[in-house]
Amino acid sequence: MKVAVLGTGAVAIALAKGFVGTGHSVVFGSRDVNGKTAVDALAQVPGSSVAPYAVAAQSADMAVLATSWSGAENALELAGAANLAGKLVIDVTNPLDFSTGKPTLALGFPNSAGAQVQAWLPGAHVVKAFNIISATRMVNPRFEDGIPDMLIAGNAAAAKQQTSQILTSFGWRTAIDMGDISKAYLLEALAMTWIDYGVARNHWTHGFSLLGQSLEPPLGRPTGKPARAQESARRPGR
Ligand SMILES: NC(=O)c1ccc[n+]([C@@H]2O[C@H](COP(=O)([O-])OP(=O)(O)OC[C@H]3O[C@@H](n4cnc5c(N)ncnc54)[C@H](OP(=O)(O)O)[C@@H]3O)[C@@H](O)[C@H]2O)c1
Numbered sequence: 486m487k488v489a490v491l492g493t494g495a496v497a498i499a500l501a502k503g504f505v506g507t508g509h510s511v512v513f514g515s516r517d518v519n520g521k522t523a524v525d526a527l528a529q530v531p532g533s534s535v536a537p538y539a540v541a542a543q544s545a546d547m548a549v550l551a552t553s554w555s556g557a558e559n560a561l562e563l564a565g566a567a568n569l570a571g572k573l574v575i576d577v578t579n580p581l582d583f584s585t586g587k588p589t590l591a592l593g594f595p596n597s598a599g600a601q602v603q604a605w606l607p608g609a610h611v612v613k614a615f616n617i618i619s620a621t622r623m624v625n626p627r628f629e630d631g632i633p634d635m636l637i638a639g640n641a642a643a644a645k646q647q648t649s650q651i652l653t654s655f656g657w658r659t660a661i662d663m664g665d666i667s668k669a670y671l672l673e674a675l676a677m678t679w680i681d682y683g684v685a686r687n688h689w690t691h692g693f694s695l696l697g698q699s700l701e702p703p704l705g706r707p708t709g710k711p712a713r714a715q716e717s718a719r720r721p722g723r
Contacts, residue, residue, distance in 0.1 A: 489514050489545035491538060491560050493522040495620040496577055497551040501530045503624035507654045514541035514548075514564060542568035547575070547647070548609075554580040554591065554598060561605050570608030573644045575651075576669070577615045578602070579676045587684065590677050592670075599638060599669025612639035612648045613669040614660070617676050618692050625656040626692055632658040633692030636675065638668040661695060 488504045490497045491514040501511040511533040515523040523535045535541075542548055542564035552560040557578050561569075580598040582591035592598060599613035614637045615623050626633050635657045639645050649660035663671055675693065683689050 486510075486547065487512065487545045489541040489548040489564075490551055491541065491548055491564060492551035492553075492556075493520075493526040493535070494551065494553075496615075496623070497549070498526050498529050499620040499623045500549055500551060500577070500615065501526065501533055503655045505530055505532055506624070507651075512536050512541045512545060514538040514560070516560075516563065538563035539565050539568060545572070547573040549575045549577060550602060551577050554578050557598070557602065558605060561602070566606050566608060569606050572609055573641075573647050574602070574606060574609045574611045575615065575648060576602045576611050576613050579616050579673055579680075581680075588677075588680055590673060592673070594670045594674075595667065597667075597670035597673050599666050599672070603640065603666045610639065610641040610644035611666055612637055612641075612644050613666065613672050614648050614652065616672055617679055619689050622690065622692060623655070627656065628690070628692060631694060632656065633694045634659045634661050634698075636661045636663050636672050636693075638663045638666055638672060640665045658694070659698070661698065 486509045488509050488511050490501045490511055493513050493515050497513060504511050511530060513523060513526050513533060513535040515535055517523060518535045527533055527535055538560055548569055550557060576599050578598045580590060580592040581588045599611060603611040614635055618626060635652050637645055637648055637660050645662055652660045
């Protein structure tokens, strides 16, 4: 699969390494293919290439939006909604406002960056993912006390399935499907929780895990049994 990684920052480089390391090819999208960040990205991800946003988006099977939030709308305009129509677009952005000196969320319930990106790309299958972890832990997110879970949200089941497979191949424990793209606000609030924890402690290596989760089915309870009955049914010896 050919992946257009839109952006050339730390997140773009980390995820590009993950895609190349799992057998995919990567083209970075950038405003300046000869600029310092593009040259750095190419050097750090052997085998990758870089192209203007539109060329990267048009030539790829899927895309990752890894720009700053302030640059996201422009990056997608340059990429061209038509070039991403019908494709999975993983949105990693967090809608951060740095105007007060400390990061805060520029958008909140019921709006979110994920929902806004889907509105900008009406024909694409946007899935929010990877936004609740540091770039340094997006691939092989192994901690001394376990492997974290990634929450995802998006409208298209097939796109979420594809994202889930990517997460598994990158070493994540579980991709937890939170629902359609309107639920992206939950992931972005969780990212703010992650950031606040990090700022208060100057600690940047932490991740989330949901204990006691139901692994099957991914959403809902089709048997209609109450949760306690299902839990009892799963317990060994019953
Ligand atoms: N850093 C983390 O650990 C982390 C973790 C989770 C989520 N995130 C989120 O992931 C996203 C990327 O973060 P980052 O730290 O890698 O990089 P960043 O500094 O937030 O963004 C860098 C990229 O944004 C693009 N960009 C900036 N302004 C633009 C504009 N006006 N038009 C088009 N493109 C523009 C640049 O692309 P050009 O090549 O064109 O200059 C650059 O490659 C952010 O939304 C961030 O909140 C970050």
